Amino acid sequence: MSRFYRFILNFGIAVVLVCLFLTSPAYSLAASDAKIPEGDLFKLGIEKMRHGSYPEAIQDFTEVIKLKKDFAVAYSNRCLAYLQLEDYQNAIADCNQTLKLTPNNVEAHLNRGLAYYRQGDYQAAIADNNQVIALKPNDFRAYYNRGIVRGMLGNHQQAISDYNLALTNIPQSSSLLEADVYNDRGLAHFELSDLKTAMIDFSEAIQLNPNDYRAYYNRGCACGRSGDNSCAVRDFTESLKLNSTNAQAYLNRGIAYHQLGHEPAAIADLQKAVEYFAQQRETTLYDKAFLLLKNLQQQLSSLSEIALIPRDAKTKEYGVSS
Incomplete structure (x- = not known):
C-alpha cells in the first residue's frame, strides 16, 4: 500500500484514513514569451501537459x-x-537545475518538496516548504503541504497549526481546496482522539465539497470510533455512492453492520471488500477482510445449527421415554 494512505485498525472498527497531498496545480505551469526560437516547441510541451x-x-x-x-x-x-509520472528522482534533478538558474523560484521549491515527500524524505520536504514560506509568507500551499508532512511524522498538533495558517491564507474562491484542508485537519484531530472536533472538520469539508467521498468516509470512521455505528453506516453509504469501489468503506461498513447485529448486510459488505481488495492487490487488507468474513460466516453457521436442534433432542439422546 502506498505511503500516502494511513491505516488505523482497532477492535471496534477498522479505520482507514485517506490523506491527500496538495500538488502544484496546473496553473503553476510557467509560460514563455515565445520570442525565442524554441518558443513554439515550449508552448507545445505546455499544451501536452x-x-x-x-x-x-x-x-x-x-x-x-x-x-x-x-x-x-x-x-x-x-x-x-x-511528478505526474511518479519519477521523483528526475523531478528533483530538474527542480535542482531550476533553482540553480533561479534561486528564489517558489514553484520549484514546492514541487521539489512534493517529490521529497513522496520519496519519504520528510525533513527535506519540510525544508523546501519552509523556504517557500520565507519567500512568500502568504502562500497557503506551503503551510498545507508542511502540515501534511508533519502529520506523517506524527506531529499532529504542529500539523493543525499549519492547517490553520493555510485556511487563513487560502483564496476565498478556492472552496474545493479549502475542503481538502478541513479534511486533513480533521484527520489530525482524529489522530489526537479529538473525535468531536474531527467530525466538525469533516462536516465542514462535506459542506464545501459534497462530492468528496473521503470526507464522508473519514466522518464515518470518527462515528464508528465514537461508538455510533448507525452514523458510521450512513456516512460509509454516502461515501460509496461517490466511490463504489472503495474497499475500505465496504470493510468498515460491514464491521459497523456487525456491531448493529445486521449480519446479512455485514457479510455482503465483507464479500465486496474481499472482492475489491483482491482486484486492487491489497494483500494485507484482503487477508484481514477475508478472515473477518470467514469468522462471521462460521459464527452464523454455528447459530443456525443450534437453532435446528429439536426441543426434545436431549431427551431423545438419553433414551428417556415419555
Whole structure:
C-alpha cells in the first residue's frame, strides 16, 4: 500500500484514513514569451501537459533544453511532468537545475518538496516548504503541504497549526481546496482522539465539497470510533455512492453492520471488500477482510445449527421415554 494512505485498525472498527497531498496545480505551469526560437516547441510541451500527455511533454521540454540549456522554466515544467509520472528522482534533478538558474523560484521549491515527500524524505520536504514560506509568507500551499508532512511524522498538533495558517491564507474562491484542508485537519484531530472536533472538520469539508467521498468516509470512521455505528453506516453509504469501489468503506461498513447485529448486510459488505481488495492487490487488507468474513460466516453457521436442534433432542439422546 502506498505511503500516502494511513491505516488505523482497532477492535471496534477498522479505520482507514485517506490523506491527500496538495500538488502544484496546473496553473503553476510557467509560460514563455515565445520570442525565442524554441518558443513554439515550449508552448507545445505546455499544451501536452494540460492534456495529460506527460511523456510527450517531457520530450518537448528536453528538446527545448537542448537548444537553450539555461531555460529555467523548461526544467520547471519538465519537473511537473516527471511528478505526474511518479519519477521523483528526475523531478528533483530538474527542480535542482531550476533553482540553480533561479534561486528564489517558489514553484520549484514546492514541487521539489512534493517529490521529497513522496520519496519519504520528510525533513527535506519540510525544508523546501519552509523556504517557500520565507519567500512568500502568504502562500497557503506551503503551510498545507508542511502540515501534511508533519502529520506523517506524527506531529499532529504542529500539523493543525499549519492547517490553520493555510485556511487563513487560502483564496476565498478556492472552496474545493479549502475542503481538502478541513479534511486533513480533521484527520489530525482524529489522530489526537479529538473525535468531536474531527467530525466538525469533516462536516465542514462535506459542506464545501459534497462530492468528496473521503470526507464522508473519514466522518464515518470518527462515528464508528465514537461508538455510533448507525452514523458510521450512513456516512460509509454516502461515501460509496461517490466511490463504489472503495474497499475500505465496504470493510468498515460491514464491521459497523456487525456491531448493529445486521449480519446479512455485514457479510455482503465483507464479500465486496474481499472482492475489491483482491482486484486492487491489497494483500494485507484482503487477508484481514477475508478472515473477518470467514469468522462471521462460521459464527452464523454455528447459530443456525443450534437453532435446528429439536426441543426434545436431549431427551431423545438419553433414551428417556415419555
